[in-house]
Amino acid sequence: DGGITQSPKYLFRKEGQNVTLSCEQNLNHDAMYWYRQDPGQGLRLIYYSQIVNDFQKGDIAEGYSVSREKKESFPLTVTSAQKNPTAFYLCASSPDFQETQYFGPGTRLLVL
Amino acid sequence: KQEVTQIPAALSVPEGENLVLNCSFTDSAIYNLQWFRQDPGKGLTSLLLIQSSQREQTSGRLNASLDKSSGRSTLYIAASQPGDSATYLCAVEVDSNYQLIWGAGTKLIIKP
Numbered sequence: 001d002g003g004i005t006q007s008p009k010y011l012f013r014k015e016g017q018n019v020t021l022s023c024e025q026n027l028n029h030d031a032m033y034w035y036r037q038d039p040g041q042g043l044r045l046i047y048y049s050q051i052v053n054d055f056q057k058g059d060i061a062e063g064y065s066v067s068r069e070k071k072e073s074f075p076l077t078v079t080s081a082q083k084n085p086t087a088f089y090l091c092a093s094s095p096d097f098q099e100t101q102y103f104g105p106g107t108r109l110l111v112l
Numbered sequence: 113k114q115e116v117t118q119i120p121a122a123l124s125v126p127e128g129e130n131l132v133l134n135c136s137f138t139d140s141a142i143y144n145l146q147w148f149r150q151d152p153g154k155g156l157t158s159l160l161l162i163q164s165s166q167r168e169q170t171s172g173r174l175n176a177s178l179d180k181s182s183g184r185s186t187l188y189i190a191a192s193q194p195g196d197s198a199t200y201l202c203a204v205e206v207d208s209n210y211q212l213i214w215g216a217g218t219k220l221i222i223k224p
Contacts, residue, residue: 004155042116042201042214058211090155098143098210103155 003027004104006091011109013078013085021076021107023091031097032074036060037088037106046089049074050097078109086111114139114206118215126223127194133187133218135202140180143205147176147187150199150217159200160187192222 004025013019023032031050035043045058049068063082068074074093078085088108092101115138125131135145144163148156160169160176162185168177175188189196199219203212 006155040121040216042216043203043212044214045211048211088153092156098205100146100158100161101212103148103157105155106153108153 004091004093004102006089006104006107008107009105011107012112013109014112016080018077018079019109021078021089021091021109023074023076023104025072025074025093025102025104027093027095027102028071029093029095029102030071031094031099032068033092033094033101034058034064034066034074034076035090035092037090043090046076048097085109114142114204114213116202116204116213116215118200118202118218120218121216122219122221124221124223125192127192129192130188130190131192131220133189133200133220135185135187135215137183137185137204137213139206140183141207142180143207143210145176145178145185145202145204146212147174147185148201148203150201152198156201189220194222194224196220197222 007022033048034046044060047066049055065077090106091104094101117136146161147159150156162169162178173190178185199217201217203214
């Protein structure tokens with residue numbers, strides 16, 4: 001089955017800790033994206049990558065980092081600099097930039 | 113700066129009714145507009161995509177319209193069913209950088 005997987009489904013972070021959210025796709029898509037979703041707000045773009053070994057900051061990149069070493073993988077690290085990390089994180093991919101995006105099931109990050 | 117608004121934030125209707133969800137945007141310079149569905153705690157599924165040159169798109173019981181000049185789109189759902197219960201989000205792809213700008217969504221509940 002082709003699709004996008006995100007793990008874990010739930011993640012707990014202690015204060016001062018860095019945590020990494022996984023996103024994998026087997027759709028052979030070039031572009032990948034990370035969004036943050038907070039209650040009552042629209043999705044906000046954190047980072048995006050149009051191609052392997054390249055990525056760009058979105059609207060709210062501060063406190064986050066990414067890598068794109070493989071076409072199928074786009075992990076997101078929430079660093080200790082992100083002071084309000086509690087949110088639902090969604091990963092998406094598209095065949096090319098500007099094309100329809102396909103979403104993973106999401107990871108809910110909670111702070112202990 | 114492009115802003116996307118969805119009103120109402122929540123809507124509850126009896127099964128079988130036809131209904132309309134609204135999406136408005138402040139800048140008419142859009143590349144396209146998309147409607148998505150999100151089930152609780154899950155990722156998003158693309159429903160309809162309307163290119164800026166189009167007026168409407170249809171898929172089954174769903175019909176989406178676009179009026180760029182007035183900055184409005186509507187999603188019409190015919191003969192609603194309990195399985196239509198979900199949050200519906202609209203997003204516009206802006207001409208300047210092709211990023212998606214999201215509304216906060218309308219939570220729809222269809223009562224059996």
